[in-house]
Amino acid sequence: MDLNLIGRRALVTGSSSGLGEAIARLLAEEGADVVVHGRDEARANAVAEKIGARAVAIGDLATDEGAQRVATQAGEIDVLVNNAGAYEHRGWADATPADWAWTYEVNVVSAVRMIGHLVPGMRERGWGRVIQIGGGLSGQPTEILPQYNATLAARHNLAVSLARELKDTGVTSNVVAPGAILVDAVQRYLTDLAPEHGWGETWETIEANAARDFVPNDIGRFGRPEEIAGAVAYLASPYADYVSGATLRVDGGTIRNVA
Template identity: 60%
Template sequence: MDLQLVGKRALVTGSSSGLGEAIVRRLAAEGAAVVVHGRDRRRTSAVATSIREDGGIAGIAIGDLATDAGAGEVQAAAVGDGSVDILVNNVGIYAPTAQWAETPPDAWAEMYNINVISSVRMIQHLVPGMRARGWGRVIQISSVTGRLPAANQPHYAATNAARNNLAISLARELKHSGVTSNAVAPGGILTPATVDFLVGVGKAQGWGETWAEIEPKASALAPNDVGRIGKPDEYANLVAFLASPAADYINGTTLGIDGGAYEG
């Protein structure tokens, strides 16, 4: 399926590794010119160079979206070679072992600033241009925890509910403009960092010593009807579709991609 992304330009925040990297690579493979964002210039440049070596068009934007100044730097770099048509707000942090009693208000504030307000900063920088041009895409990356929160990492779950709500509110604001706003809520994601964390958990639980031994048991930590943890490319495929003209009639919604997750 041709997603008609040739001629479009996309900024994916937090795309120097993990899910963001998978998304930016997928958009580039579909023909979009992409801006790879990160705080580490070496890692960010390496992803952009790899995309260009594969025949894609890629630039970089370096900056800390947790600050107004950093967001301004990213915006300036992102539009340096042309307008941004697609904004994927992927930047986020999580704390899988955090518990209510051990998570002070300052940690809640930090989580909210990075996971929610960083998106607001980039929306306010880039969406007015989309509205003026009459076409654009804004996609929030949240999490299944926005609708299925657990007792652990409560601040993370709360920020994902906020991300979903933000996407709907923005769609109302942009009605009839040609700019759509949606959220994608993944379940577990098998990024290298996730695998490393789960291997550590598995060894501590006596599930085995290798990922091959641990994976069947680790999947039960986030139960779903498919019976496994999602792969980054599976999430990136959905984001690429939402970013395309083929998704013109999808607006103001949160699309869960979690294998049919349920509470264990």
Template identity: 60%
Template sequence: MELGLAGRKVLVTGSSSGLGAEVARVLAAEGAAVVVHGRDQERAEQVAKEIVADGGKASVAIGDLGTEEGADEVARAATVDGPVDVLVNNVGVFEPAKGWADLKAADWARLYDVNVLTSVRLIERLVPAMRERGWGRVIQIGSVIGSLPSARQPHYGASNAARENLAASLARELSGTGVTSNAIAVGGIVTPAAEESLTALGRKQGWGQTWEEIEPTLTRELAPNNIGRLGRLHEIASAVAYLASPGAAYITGTTLHVNGGWYDAPAA
């Protein structure tokens, strides 16, 4: 399917590995010029080189979005040869081992800064130009536990609720401008690192020996959903590509749930 992204420039934050890198690859395959962001020059350049080797267009922006100076650096690098049309705010951290008893107010503030304020910093710098041109897309990558929180990592759940609220509020601010703002609520997904650690967990729990054996039970126990498995990176990236496209012009202020129909949160 031709999504109409050829000639558009996209900045994907946190795209030097994992889901962000996959989003960058999928958008580049659709014809977009992708800006790969990270804090590690070598890793970001490697993703960009792979995209170019596959026939895509990619450049690199390095900077720590946790600081105003870092956000300035990223915005400058991303717009050096033209404005950004699509901003995908993917940077985020989570701490699944943390619970209420483990957390202090400073931990909440630190996570909020990474998961919410990094997005705000780039919205401040890049969205005004989208408004002036009358076209743009802003997409927040969040988690299903923003609306279905568990007892664990409450600071993470709260920060993802804030991401969804941010997306909806920004959509109202941008009413009638041609710029849309949406969020994606992601469920459990498989990355190489996650598959390795979850396979080890599954063996310890007696759920099987191979990933294929372990995944169904692990999903029921930790990420219950109607599909019965964890998501794949390309499935999330494909949803991002659609929201970034001209075909999604009538979708704004929405949180798109791409999580297999996740229906409950684990108690712990």
């Protein structure tokens, strides 16, 4: 299926590995001119070469200077995917106010910076896409990672507010909300935990049992980066012209509300 992205320029933040890399790859395959972003120039260049992207942008989006540098390097952008983010494994007992502030800066204010730099150009040109990578924990948080859960909620909230702001401009704002996604680090983590939990020895068995215990869903497994990339590519395309202020959940049915 041709998503009509030829001639569109896309910036995927945090795309030098993992989920961001998968998103950047699919957008490039669909014909978009993709800008790979990361903080490590060697890694970003390696991904750009691998997926056929023509540009990289290097900078720390958690700082005003880094975000400005990335925006300048990226140039005019039609599709902004705010994927970059991070968290540290903290709970209520050990997540300090400084941890909360750092997580918010990295996961929320970084996206606000890029919106501020790039969305005015979209408005002037009369077409654009802003896509936040959120998650189900935004609405159904757990007791662990409270500082991270809160930043996901902020991402969802700002996306809807931005959609209202962009009314009648030709620019849309949406969220893709992944469930638990199987990137390399997650597979290694689950494999290491398997003996302790009795999940079996083959990866097929480990994944099914870990999904049952950690993220019960209707598909019985973890999601794949390519499945999130597919949702992003749809929202980036003209086929989603009538979609704004929406959350597209790609979680195997983990979140079980009807909204």
